[in-house]
Amino acid sequence: NPNEGISEFEISVQEGETEFIPGQTTPTLGYNGSYLGPVIKVSRGDEVRMHVRNELSDETSVHWHGLEVEGTADGGPHQVIPEKDIWEPVFSIDQPAATLWFHPHVIGTTAIQVYYGLAGLFIVEDENSKSLNLPDEYGVNDIPLIIQDRSFTEDGSFLYYDNMMDGAYGDYIMVNGAITPYLDVDQLKMRFRIVNGANARNFDLRLSDRSEFQQIASDGGLLESPVVSDSLFITPGERAEIIVDFSDYEEGDVLELISDGELVMTFRVGEEAEDVTEIPEKLAEIERMDPDLVSGFKSIELDGMGHMVTLNGRQFDMDRIDDDVAEGELEIWEISTFRSMMMGSAGHPFHIHGTQFQVLSRNGEEPYQNEKGWKDTIFVQAGETVRILVRFRFKGLFMYHCHILEHEEAGMMGQLEVY
């Protein structure tokens, strides 16, 4: 088959209408539909050909968040797709199995276009992930959960309200575009690929009976081994894959997924079922980056609040390249945030395009168990200092920024050139 290893995708960026509240509709945006988008699934080694058609009456771009590709294929603010135009990047998949995502990234409209619905999931598989016996039947025991929050006006339209402090929060929690939905599950292990797709809100996810679950993957791929916990703290832009085992429940049991006491979604337990999946003690081999081989250091200071946020004391300028690094060179980046008066989120989720990094330390100590795998977004709380090991494998211009989208829009972003 001459097309072996070639994956082609048609994505149309569309305007539409969605009924979130029964009987009421609101204008929305979506990929190949009216809200959110399709799941793109590729394998390591694939050559991907994208055909992205912008049907909006506005510019957009499609950024592959977490994907390691050349700057020209990244879909950031330098790859604007004019209205009614088409963008056709070609790239190869060369990174471990992971749950990535995609969303627009045009200066000035990123936050609002995401809020109105532009976000989709991008799943990478590899030999290792295929050889494991994890739940991987999409829509059956492998379920994406794009978690967001939204507000509505009285007529059911979206209310985008940037409160000038910490970004746009919503009064309703939505999962995959539905307000606090339910899911029927059988008595077996379910895998949830969770994306925090909110503009600004952190989620602290727990099950209502406080039972434990296993986290098997972080932003950039499977963890070395599962991390058992009864909570998952996930900030805007981050992903996590968790396994919830429903085999100890009985038919008719109802379990809630909650965040800070608020309902996120409900699981309704159904019949007993045969479960052939397994969560092995060893999920993946993660090659540790060696701090002794570091040849560069960058310091990133995130400061301010509301619309007065800065990165290293200044605000983003499209015409200014803030830094550079050679392809393949290993660096330590030290990300710090000042103790500030930030109210809600009390920190910044720091994200870098075009690379997956490793966390070296958090406040001089071991990173948390679930941040020892590949990451592309890392939460830095007010007053904290996090050191990460960064290496770019592809050339080009890449953004780094706070993933509170209103902070990014307000200029808490820089760009670097990988040469």
Ligand code: C2O
């Ligand atoms: Cu999720 Cu700069 O992006």
Ligand code: CU
């Ligand atoms: Cu990104």
Ligand code: CU
């Ligand atoms: Cu921020």
